[in-house]
Amino acid sequence: MEWFSIKPLVASVVYSILGVAIFWLSFIVVDKITPYDLWREIVRDRNLPLAIIVAAMCLGIAIIVAAAIH
Numbered sequence: 001m002e003w004f005s006i007k008p009l010v011a012s013v014v015y016s017i018l019g020v021a022i023f024w025l026s027f028i029v030v031d032k033i034t035p036y037d038l039w040r041e042i043v044r045d046r047n048l049p050l051a052i053i054v055a056a057m058c059l060g061i062a063i064i065v066a067a068a069i070h
Helices: 006-033 038-044 048-069
Strands: none
Touching (some): 006 048, 038 048
């Protein structure tokens, strides 16, 4: 089994966990700097335009994190 190495698998798991942690941390920061509660506005009040903006922001953060880790 010389074609299988555990080192790339461990590196992938570590980078995945690191990327998700950085993504959630940046989302929490954005949530704290907005003047209202994003979760309440999106889920309870069903604010679709705000949900679209937050989704675009999440995609942008995810792309930045992925590029930084890559």
